[in-house]
Amino acid sequence: MLLRHFKCHIFPKDFPQLQNDTFLRAARGEETEHVPVWCMRQAGRYLPEFRESRAGKDFFETCQTPAACCELTLQPLRRFPFDAAIIFSDILVVPQAMGMDVQMVAGKGPTFPEPLKEPEDLQRLRVKVDVGKELGYVFKAITLTRHKIEGKVPLIGFTGAPWTLMSYMIEGGGSNTHSKAKRWLYRHPEASHMLLRMLTDVIVEYLLGQVAAGAQALQVFESHAGILGPVEFKEFALPYLRDIARRVKDKLKEAGQDVPMIVFAKDGHYALEDLSQSHYEVVGLDWTIDPQSARERTGGKVSLQGNMDPCALYAPKERISDIVKKMLEGFGTRAYIANLGHGLYPDMDPESVGAFVEAVHTHSRQMIKQK
Numbered sequence: 001m002l003l004r005h006f007k008c009h010i011f012p013k014d015f016p017q018l019q020n021d022t023f024l025r026a027a028r029g030e031e032t033e034h035v036p037v038w039c040m041r042q043a044g045r046y047l048p049e050f051r052e053s054r055a056g057k058d059f060f061e062t063c064q065t066p067a068a069c070c071e072l073t074l075q076p077l078r079r080f081p082f083d084a085a086i087i088f089s090d091i092l093v094v095p096q097a098m099g100m101d102v103q104m105v106a107g108k109g110p111t112f113p114e115p116l117k118e119p120e121d122l123q124r125l126r127v128k129v130d131v132g133k134e135l136g137y138v139f140k141a142i143t144l145t146r147h148k149i150e151g152k153v154p155l156i157g158f159t160g161a162p163w164t165l166m167s168y169m170i171e172g173g174g175s176n177t178h179s180k181a182k183r184w185l186y187r188h189p190e191a192s193h194m195l196l197r198m199l200t201d202v203i204v205e206y207l208l209g210q211v212a213a214g215a216q217a218l219q220v221f222e223s224h225a226g227i228l229g230p231v232e233f234k235e236f237a238l239p240y241l242r243d244i245a246r247r248v249k250d251k252l253k254e255a256g257q258d259v260p261m262i263v264f265a266k267d268g269h270y271a272l273e274d275l276s277q278s279h280y281e282v283v284g285l286d287w288t289i290d291p292q293s294a295r296e297r298t299g300g301k302v303s304l305q306g307n308m309d310p311c312a313l314y315a316p317k318e319r320i321s322d323i324v325k326k327m328l329e330g331f332g333t334r335a336y337i338a339n340l341g342h343g344l345y346p347d348m349d350p351e352s353v354g355a356f357v358e359a360v361h362t363h364s365r366q367m368i369k370q371k
């Protein structure tokens, strides 16, 4: 069913031609004239126009309104010469599609009023999720944005990874220890695997639907990798990350499509070697990893993305420029996508973001010319 859905959606959309494919080429390890750059949470509260658009509106209602998602996605591009855009949405729309209630509580963040407590609670989840019906609003937002972006830069689709989503579904929201979710791993390993498999199935369809709708790259956020150790990561996170990439790629190949995939496992430095052999073209890095050692440990198998400490944006402009230069020297200019090591924070100065983008472009152009 999916492939049919797929084929009839991929071709007739007549999207404007892509003008800047630097990000896609870097993802594939090809030469570029400058290092491409984008920021996680670039569509976010550090922009006054974002705060104005979001004011007084429910967060998930905004996610369900394609025109609003499109506008929020495009806002940062009007200010800065980013080389990619990421669709405005949230990772928690997947648990919603599986039948869970998630609300955005002011001052607290996303909250599940009835989190999963015991394995029996898995029965509350939808057995078969109709992804087109439940998440069609994301696909519409992607298609609309692909048109409105006018081919300026590629559009990235995304999802949360199974372990990260599982931990939210059990914790009921953000957590410092994630001990409720980790309790499942140690006490209910079979039910944990069952939930992770259910999530994986939905995520695969969700990502394929995003590509069919117009996404030109896909990022998988394993934001809670750091709460696991190497043993648990190998058992409860890595197999599902691999399965997602393999299944998505197999289906895309059948449809004659090739879309680069990025895996970002926050604080998962212990898994870097494994991640670089997980069928993703790009491995995203947080700032706790030294660029050179990341290159050595991934052995030239993948492109790398990251990893300036977001807090470096609090530094004066000249210092940001120096930090960027060092980062570029560490990673090298080939097979590299500049980004922060995690998302932008709401109190960051848009001008510093501009300085970051400019420093990446200016220094990398110079370095590439001197090669």
Ligand SMILES: Cc1c2[nH]c(c1CCC(=O)O)Cc1[nH]c(c(CCC(=O)O)c1C)Cc1[nH]c(c(CCC(=O)O)c1C)Cc1[nH]c(c(CCC(=O)O)c1C)C2
Residues within 6 Å of the ligand: 039, 040, 041, 042, 043, 044, 045, 054, 059, 086, 087, 088, 089, 090, 091, 092, 109, 110, 158, 173, 174, 175, 221, 223, 266, 343
């Ligand atoms: C801007 C925003 C988003 N989500 C949330 C906000 C802030 C709330 C608001 O603006 O009203 C709530 C929002 N959504 C979430 C949180 C974190 C909650 C917590 O764990 O405490 C918050 C505050 C959950 C979430 N949501 C997301 C992640 C993975 C990335 C990461 O590690 O930060 C996670 C963990 C993904 C996400 N979320 C969002 C994007 C948009 C595109 C972009 O990056 O520009 C993306 C990619 C958008």
